[in-house]
Amino acid sequence: MAQLPIITAPDPRLKIKARPVPAVDDKIRRLMDDMLDTMYGAIGVGLAAPQVGQSSRVIVLDVAREGEKPQPLKLANPEIIWHSEELMTGNEGCLSLPEHYAEVTRPAAIRLRYLDYQNEIREMEASGLLGMCLQHEIDHLDGILFVDHISALKRGMILRKLAKAKRSRAPATAA
Numbered sequence: 001m002a003q004l005p006i007i008t009a010p011d012p013r014l015k016i017k018a019r020p021v022p023a024v025d026d027k028i029r030r031l032m033d034d035m036l037d038t039m040y041g042a043i044g045v046g047l048a049a050p051q052v053g054q055s056s057r058v059i060v061l062d063v064a065r066e067g068e069k070p071q072p073l074k075l076a077n078p079e080i081i082w083h084s085e086e087l088m089t090g091n092e093g094c095l096s097l098p099e100h101y102a103e104v105t106r107p108a109a110i111r112l113r114y115l116d117y118q119n120e121i122r123e124m125e126a127s128g129l130l131g132m133c134l135q136h137e138i139d140h141l142d143g144i145l146f147v148d149h150i151s152a153l154k155r156g157m158i159l160r161k162l163a164k165a166k167r168s169r170a171p172a173t174a175a
């Protein structure tokens with residue numbers, strides 16, 4: 001397994017709708033394994049393929065708390081086929097928007113269809129932290145970031161700070 005570089009906002013690659021994978025084959029399994037490695041290395045609870053520059057509908061998650069048994073999830077082509085009317089609000093962050101957090105409101109429960117690591121079609125229901133993270137990662141596959149769910153004022157503030165941080169990190173280029 002290998003750790004991949006994580007793309008941070010603002011970056012046009014984070015705004016593109018990712019392509020469905022034709023099947024979960026060895027290449028996709030390797031991407032899933034590398035993404036999980038990358039996510040654990042960055043101390044994240046979820047990661048979507050566009051965040052490592054891959055336009056593929058692949059996400060990985062592990063919402064187990066510190067000290068709990070790991071619960072890695074590797075999903076391809078996840079699709080929300082039902083969501084509750086009831087909403088929940090949680091504090092979200094993102095490895096592509098480092099050090100920024102905001103309250104985001106989403107459906108409290110969802111039902112999902114996806115392809116698993118063995119290329120089998122599966123369904124699962126999720127709520128709470130897992131439901132929130134799944135919706136956040138699936139958003140990434142459609143080019144949506146958590147800041148797209150908050151006020152334009154707050155979004156602008158976060159993205160400006162990230163752009164500034166990025167400029168100060170960029171190596172000087174010869175004109």
Ligand code: NI
Nearest residue numbers: 093094095096
């Ligand atoms: Ni994210």
